[in-house]
Amino acid sequence: MENENIRKELVVSAIENGTVIDHIPAGVVFRVVRILNLEATGTQVTVGFNLESRKYVRKGIIKVSGKFFKRAEIDKIALIAPTATLIIIKNYKVIEKRQVVIPEEIHKLVKCVNPNCITNSQNVDTRFKVIDKDDLRLQCHYCEKITAKNNIEII
Numbered sequence: 001m002e003n004e005n006i007r008k009e010l011v012v013s014a015i016e017n018g019t020v021i022d023h024i025p026a027g028v029v030f031r032v033v034r035i036l037n038l039e040a041t042g043t044q045v046t047v048g049f050n051l052e053s054r055k056y057v058r059k060g061i062i063k064v065s066g067k068f069f070k071r072a073e074i075d076k077i078a079l080i081a082p083t084a085t086l087i088i089i090k091n092y093k094v095i096e097k098r099q100v101v102i103p104e105e106i107h108k109l110v111k112c113v114n115p116n117c118i119t120n121s122q123n124v125d126t127r128f129k130v131i132d133k134d135d136l137r138l139q140c141h142y143c144e145k146i147t148a149k150n151n152i153e154i155i
Contacts, residue, residue: 015044018065020087021077026050028080029060035076035154036069043067076109076154078102079136102133110138111153114145126155 024032029049038045044065053059068088069077077084078100088096106128112119117140119126127141136149 013046014092015063015065015089016092017090018043018063018067019069020089021062021064021081022059022085022087023053023055023083024049024060024062024081025083026058026060029062031080032060032062032077032084035080036073038062038064041067072109074100075103075106079106079109079152079154082133082136102130102136105129106138109154110147111155112140112143112145113147113151113153114140114143117143117145 021032026049029047033039033045033047041064044063046063047060048062049060050058051061069086074086077086079102082100082102084100086096086098086100087094106126108125108127110126110128112126112128114120118124119140119142124142128138128147129141131137131139131146136152138147138152139145140147
């Protein structure tokens with residue numbers, strides 16, 4: 001009976017102001033950290049992965065103190081972790097909670113996989129139409145090459 005008082009959860013400190021990215025598929029947590037360049041941030045970042053989830057078998061979470069993401073950063077998150085939820089915190093309170101959404105078009109965020117595409121040889125911003133949001137497939141505006149989910153390279 002001496003084990004009754006064993007603590008079964010690890011409590012992570014709350015953030016005063018910032019963003020929590022929740023419900024990240026466990027396998028892509030560190031990819032989200034990389035594409036958002038969170039290693040270079042000067043603020044506190046808490047990363048958890050392979051956490052139990054009622055909604056998903058395993059999930060990841062990233063808490064970023066003092067950071068509110070711009071539209072392009074949110075679009076990057078949506079491409080890598082379409083199940084993610086953004087939680088905006090101000091004065092320790094949840095101000096907003098919303099699901100990320102894959103946009104209809106993607107500008108300047110993804111590299112075209114076609115080496116002959118004009119975007120890979122000249123100073124032309126990439127532009128893609130999202131042709132399948134469920135299995136994430138993108139079509140280049142210039143060369144019309146289709147990029148599948150597993151070949152997407154965020155720039």
